[in-house]
Amino acid sequence: MLGIFGAPHKQAGMPELPEVEVTRRGLAPHLAGRVISSVEVRQPRLRWPVPKAVRLLAGRKVRAVHRRGKYLLVDCGDGHLILHLGMSGSLRVLPPGTPAEKHDHFDLVLGDRLLRLRDPRRFGAVLWTEDAVHTHPLIANLGIEPLSRALDAARLHALTRGHRAAIKQFLMDGRRIVGVRRCRQHLRFREPVPRRHQSAHQDQPPDARALRTALEGDQGHAARGDPRRRL
Numbered sequence: 001m002l003g004i005f006g007a008p009h010k011q012a013g014m015p016e017l018p019e020v021e022v023t024r025r026g027l028a029p030h031l032a033g034r035v036i037s038s039v040e041v042r043q044p045r046l047r048w049p050v051p052k053a054v055r056l057l058a059g060r061k062v063r064a065v066h067r068r069g070k071y072l073l074v075d076c077g078d079g080h081l082i083l084h085l086g087m088s089g090s091l092r093v094l095p096p097g098t099p100a101e102k103h104d105h106f107d108l109v110l111g112d113r114l115l116r117l118r119d120p121r122r123f124g125a126v127l128w129t130e131d132a133v134h135t136h137p138l139i140a141n142l143g144i145e146p147l148s149r150a151l152d153a154a155r156l157h158a159l160t161r162g163h164r165a166a167i168k169q170f171l172m173d174g175r176r177i178v179g180v181r182r183c184r185q186h187l188r189f190r191e192p193v194p195r196r197h198q199s200a201h202q203d204q205p206p207d208a209r210a211l212r213t214a215l216e217g218d219q220g221h222a223a224r225g226d227p228r229r230r231l
Contacts, residue, residue, distance in 0.1 A: 015085040017179030020070045021147070023091055027115070028065040030093045031074065034110040035061050043105035046122050047086060050106070053128045057081065062110070068134070069142045069178040074108075079130040081108070082138070086123030092116050143176040151177065 015023075036057050044050040060076040067073065072091075074081035083091070096114050100107070106117040106126050117124060129136050144151050144159075159176050171180045 014087045015070065015089065017070055017146070020072065020085065020179075021067055023085075024065055024067045024072055027072070027091060027093070030113060031062045031110060031115065032064050033062065034113075035059065036076070037109040037111055038107075039109070040107040041105070041126070042100060042107075043122065046105065046119065047084070047125045048127065050126045051128050053079075054081065054126055057108070057128070068139050069145075069174065071139060073133055079128055080133040082125065082127040082129060082133070082136065083117070084125040084138075086119055086121065086125065088121040089117060089119035089124035092118065141175055142178040143174055144178065146177050146180055 036059065038058050039055050041050050041055055057076065060078070063075040063077055065072060065074055070084060072083040072085075074083065085091070092115075093113050094116055096109055096112065098114070098116070100116070101118070103118050103120040104116055105119055105122070105124075108115040117126065125138075127136075127138075133139060144155070156177075160170060165173070171177060174180075
């Protein structure tokens with residue numbers, strides 16, 4: 001079984017971007033290159049109704065599993081299956097025929113294995129798009145990825161221009177940097193230190209470099225499974 005937490009049946013809290021990235025890395029080798037055998041939707045009433053097109057995915061081959069923000073994007077060639085874990089969701093890879101339990105709402109069967117979504121609170125999502133996935137309304141306005149090489153000190157400094165909110169609020173604005181939802185009070189920056197309540201547009205380039213380093217360190221540690229440091 002594959003889950004985003006140590007105990008696949010327990011939730012330690014709302015899945016954040018690093019946990020979703022860990023999930024993507026774990027799922028990719030189990031899904032990529034495999035043909036979808038069948039789909040079972042037990043509960044279509046998630047955060048948004050599961051579209052009928054999802055039930056018709058049998059026969060498509062999974063090319064890759066990508067991530068944008070906290071959305072998992074399963075590339076099926078002529079479209080993308082969009083998965084979101086919501087507040088309580090988890091994904092597991094199981095043998096076919098594994099009995100479903102109360103909160104197991106969705107199965108994607110791929111021959112000798114299945115991908116199962118468990119979501120007790122039903123704030124997750126299972127969607128399908130045949131359009132360019134980056135234009136989907138849920139994805140089009142997401143900010144830059146905090147783990148992306150494109151988010152260097154210069155880019156971070158440029159993003160702060162004209163933004164008068166405190167740095168913490170700036171970091172949590174998903175339209176600028178996606179996925180930094182819980183900025184912990186112990187987040188440390190290298191000198192010179194940008195004050196947490198300092199206006200973001202006052203942050204000078206050296207501070208931007210320190211901020212970029214701290215973001216990369218905390219998100220990277222969390223994505224590698226270190227529970228001590230997580231945004």
